[in-house]
Amino acid sequence: MSLTTGPAAPHAAVDKSPGPGHTPAPRGRRSLSRHNLTGWLFSTPFLVLFGLFMLFPIVATLLMSFTDFGARHVTRPLDAEFVGLDNYTRLFQDDTFLKALFNTAYFVVVGVPATIVLGLLAAILLNNGIDRARTFFRIGFYAPVVTTIVAVAIVWRFVLDPSDGLVASLATELGVNAPDFLGSETWAMPSLIAMAVWRNLGTVMVLCIAGLQAIPTEVREAARLDGAGAWQELRRVTVPLLRPTLLYATVITSIGYLNVFEEPFVMTQGGPSDSTLTVSLDMYREGFNFFHMGYASAMAYVLFVVIMGITLLQLRLLKDNTR
């Protein structure tokens, strides 16, 4: 059989163009119709599941956010009454929600840079700094990422325990008085952030290692020959060349942190005095503890709009920088 048949060539040209958002070059009508039915048959199972369990709920959340959807509507959804923008106007007068919004912003503003910087440093250390036992070190740094967050959060609760926890006792050894991390309004949030950074820096590290390995060794060599020190090499060579990777890592870390739920749910239940209440936790409470589902839906959409805005902003930066 011949592997170089004529009709294959245009396929190859179209399909090898990489990257998202490319549009296929105009094709002959004959081959289009040849694959039309098959294409849709192969797409159908995914699209049905996707439509039912993703598209429909996304639209339904929006609709619910304009209603007084409550516990009694769970069995009779169509009885919910339209209340216009009431839920949204109420949200921005709700001190608890505003606090949750602030807490979530705090988590992102402190947590994301810390995760990115430490992840990048770990990547540089484990890719360029040391040669032996690299895989071993990488496994160690990446392991927290794959572990069940609920289990890990429970462990951290005890690591941070003021009386017999690990951190408190280390502090005592050093002659410092450790605060009651999770019981203090000042320290609870930083503690959750510390755990999130510990857990997520491995993802950034792996992405950065992949990025670092794509940088030709000659570039570094040249910088060194020109007398660049470690700091200058980092600032003028590594970071600029890793920019797309770092921005991508920033996008996914930001999305993750904006949705933060398990850490406060397991470690503090939002306390003390709502100091670790995040938007997702507030939404869960309003929706599933109090069954204010219309109100919770509005919350979900506010969070969604924030996430969308930040993601698009970052993707825009990403695009500008790769050009």
Added chain:
Amino acid sequence: MTAETAVKAPRPHRAGRARKPLLYAVASLGLLVMAAPFLWMALSAFKTRKDLTASPPVWIPSHWTLDNFTALLDQLDMPRYFLNSLIVAVLVTVSNLVFCSMLGYALAKLDFTGRSKVFGLVLAALMVPGNLMILPLYVLMNGMGLIDSYAGLVLPFAAGAFGVFLMRQFMLQVPDELLEAARLDGAGEWYIFWRIVMPLVKPALATLTIFTFLGSWNNFIWPLIATNDPDKYTLPVALATFANDPNRTVAGGNGMLMAGSLLVVLPVLFVFAVLQRHFTQGVATAGLK
């Protein structure tokens, strides 16, 4: 370039010979910080009540005991939760492998009207946070009578956009000539997909399997909402419920919680240690393509 090739490639270091031991010290210290909570958990699971509450804390149990495990298995139906997590994760993984590969194949290799629109939909779905859907999803599942059922736990995750994206990226690399040749020989499209393309993208299937399985195993918020009956709890839900139960006897409970956390985390860490190459490749691939 993969992680493996770089591990062996020696790099010239002109400036840094003397700094080497320092860098190793920093890396080791970092590793210690990363591992400390795990070590603490693993050791505490074997501690007696006295060791657990000792101040200053003891790292190594003065007396090793399995009491925490027996008490845990006594109070919590761990095998049941383990089985629930396993059933859900297996079903979610299998359905993702099949459905995401099918759409991935269509997007990579079949030219049909609307293809770019479908792909656009998949990309957009990658950006939508999961929490946006849970409120109506709960109402929907409740209406379908699927709360406290495996179907209710599986269906919302049965086909994810990430899987489609991953499979499409890998299937783009399958040469079209091969598919054309099979078509000329009279092979049907399903045969080509199942017998020719799928075996060629095994590494991608392995990556997708790991990510989907672990994603399901570690998933929390949906199982928390979709189960009321403890018989249908997954491991994380059972563990969190137990951890937040005020009636849990404090000191004995701590040891049991460490034992429980260990039982949940250990299989995951083991699988990861064995398959770590696929993880790092998967993360890197999804990030850079």
